[in-house]
Amino acid sequence: MTTTHDEIEDSAAPLIEHLTELRQRLIWSVVAFLAAMVVCFTVGGTILDFLLVPIEKTMRGLGDPNPVMQYTAPQEYFFTLVRISMVGGLALAFPVIAYQMWRFVAPGLYRSEKNAFLPFLVASPGLFLLGAAFAHYVVTPLAMQFFLGFADAASMISTFVSTVADGVSEGVVEVTEEPVEQGIAIVFNGKVNETLDITLKLIVAFGLCFQLPVLLTLMGKAGLVSAEGLGNVRKYAVVAILLLAALVTPPDVITQIILFCVVYGLYEISIFLVKRVEAKREAELRKDGYYDDEDEDPMTTEFEAEEDK
DSSP states (O other), X not given: OOOOTTSOOOOOOOHHHHHHHHHXXXXXXXXXXXXXXXXXXXXXXXXXXXXXXXXXXXXXXXXXXXXXXXXXXXXXXXXXXXXXXXXXXXXXXXXXXXXXXXXXXXXXXXXXXXXXXHHHXXXXXHHHHXXXXXXXXXXXXXHHHHHHXXXXXXXXXXOEEEEEOSOGGGTOEEEEXXXXXXXXXXXXXXXXXXXXXXXXXXXXXHHHHTTHHHHHHHHHHTTSOXXXXXXXXXXXXXXXXXXXXXXXSXXXXXXXXXXXXXXXXXXXXXXXXXXXXXXXXXXXXXXXXOOOOSSOXXXXXXXXXXXXX
């Protein structure tokens, strides 16, 4: 029996050598992650400011001219930067980690499997970044507007009236707080870690949800799912997506509806992509002569019927 280019590449290394290679790949992945984490930590303050832009704009839009975030424990800000560094380091080191895992798995794949899998490996981080950007620029501002919008802008900040004192010539300005006759001013004193928790949760949730077309298309290539099957379970998918939106998003209707619409749209796109995969596979089978038509050609059927008569 002759070997072809489509067969598994030769690998006569014993198990211990495979484990040694795996350990080496994991070491390089961990080193890349730690290095990327250190890089992100050095600019952690800048990353934090970028992540807090949605709530800053929301607070300014509600009338707060000087938005302020606070931390209530000495170590809170430090561990907030560490948390940002871990997430940013993982994202920054992902190409290296993916490359190391690919180099370990690739020798055990057929050439056709490599050609099929590699584009999805490249598309996956791009889709994650697209989902993260959508969450940061669209969903998070709406979520912050929803939560902070309950409080009236006039109640969120203390109203100050600046009056010029008698010594204007000396440049002395007296700032007095306008007295409130009744009621209590409700002031938002946001904590850095709690606000960041909402932002990161939305970014990760939408980034992972944008992987749905990659996952289902790969499953379609492997023959684990079909376009017809995905279409038949559409009503169950709707329920599952609703539950997912309720679990991974803050408890407000707006972000849940947005996540549902996005994920359901990705589900329909996945069905379309699986259809294309099936059509391409069918065309290849027809070309190689391995595909048997379930539905016979109408002209052939009519000709055979006339012959029977």
